[in-house]
Amino acid sequence: MKPNSNLPELDRALRRTRLFETLKDGLLVLRAPPLRMHANDVESRHRPDADFYYLTAFPEPDAVAIFDGSADRERFVLFVQPRDPTHETWTGPQAGVEGAVETFGADAAYPMSEFDGRLAERIANSGALYHALGHDTDFDQRLLKLANQGWARRLRNQSGRSRSILDPRPMLHEMRLHKTDEEILWLRRSAEIGAAAHRRAMAETRPGLWEHEIEALLEYEFRRAGTRGWAYPSIVAAGSHATILHYTANDGQLGTDDLLLVDAGCDLDLHCSDITRTWPISNDPPAPQRKVHEAVLQAQLAAIAAVRPGATIEMIHQRALEVLCEHLLSWGCLKGSLEAVLCDGTYKPFYMHRTSHWLGLDVHDVGAYEVDGNPRPLKPGMVLTVEPGLYFSPRCEEAPEAFRGIGVRIEDDVVVTAEGCEVLTRDAPKDLDGMLNLRSGR
Secondary structure: OOOOOOOOOOOHHHHHHHHHHHHOOOEEEEEEOOOOEEEOOEEOOOOOOHHHHHHHOOOOOOEEEEEEOOOOOOOEEEEEOOOOHHHHHHHOOOOHHHHHHHOOOOOEEEEHHHHHHHHHHHHHOOOOEEOOOOOOHHHHHHHHHHHHHHHHHHHHOOOOOOOOEEOOHHHHHHHHHOOOHHHHHHHHHHHHHHHHHHHHHHHHOOOOOEHHHHHHHHHHHHHHOOOOOEOOOOEEEEHHHHHOOOOOOOOOEOOOOOEEEEEEOEEEOOEEOOEEEEEEOOOOOOHHHHHHHHHHHHHHHHHHHOOOOOOOHHHHHHHHHHHHHHHHHHOOOOOOOHHHHHHHOOOOOOOOOOOOOEOOOOOOOOOOOEEOOEEOOOOOOOEEEEOOEEEOOOOOOOOOHHHOOOEEEOEEEEEEOOOOEEEOOOOOOOOHHHHHHHHHOO
């Protein structure tokens, strides 16, 4: 039995039904890009476009999906690469036209060579045309040419329908923002695998190891559990490297008196986890490290407690800020009142990012953060991160000397529930004693 085979099938037919209700008589075109090159003649590993995969589950590159709102035609059509025995000898089986229908549920499927002629005909007999421009300029030009051909046929038929290309992302991303119970099961499993990898890394940490050794251990655990691997390049940052927000060199050595910040998550069939923990490399961390870590942990717990239906991501961010700034004021890093530093933003040299982002098929997932110019209220089924931090650059003269070079971030994946929230990544300890106990085997 494959790992994770007990997870439920995701109902993409239901997703398409919801889409067709919004499309009305419109036509949506989604593109699965061709393989990209990693170096010279070596191809990068293909990761499907998330919007395309959300509606189709089709995993192969260089394909196009058409979703037709008109009920009197095939509504879900795939254009794919035909099966090629020579190609399959080198890279493995392909779905082909037959598999696109039999395995992936398309109403009809055709080889990519027929795409141009068939799309122009569809455009001529459809309403609004939806496609997200800007990802692939060559395909955009191709689509615009076909759209003009289709619209020209409409003019001959005296059709008064729209002659513009509309952005489908607001429509699709609103669907993706609200997770079903089945999607949450997948995200929970991704979080469990990510948390287990962090626990292994905590247990194996010791002075003298290299950051890349911890990176390799994390990613081994991701793959061993049956995921695609990392959801984003892992950050393994010892000592002052932790003050670099997107540090990925991972080429430093773990010093006895350092903290280790690890920001790493896995990709389970595109369902991403995103976890950060910061723990001591020694078994007896110095007092300044404990102070900073405790401050960030208090801020994170306060922010998580604020996650509930009706709250907003802005409210969660403000709650974390309040706790962090109280500590920064008590340490002399900031001057003035709490209200003043929150208003003036003088905390930003120490905390320069937001507390939360959406999570799902993309690690920074899609969905609007505002509705009608106001922060959107959270609803059950939304999934977000909660990740405050404090960063004291080695060159930071405003901080006490003992704090310089310390960076701490703590991040969990959280789903909004009817009663409040559930922390999906709770299996990864985040208090200092809990993390150190893993190393000692207790």
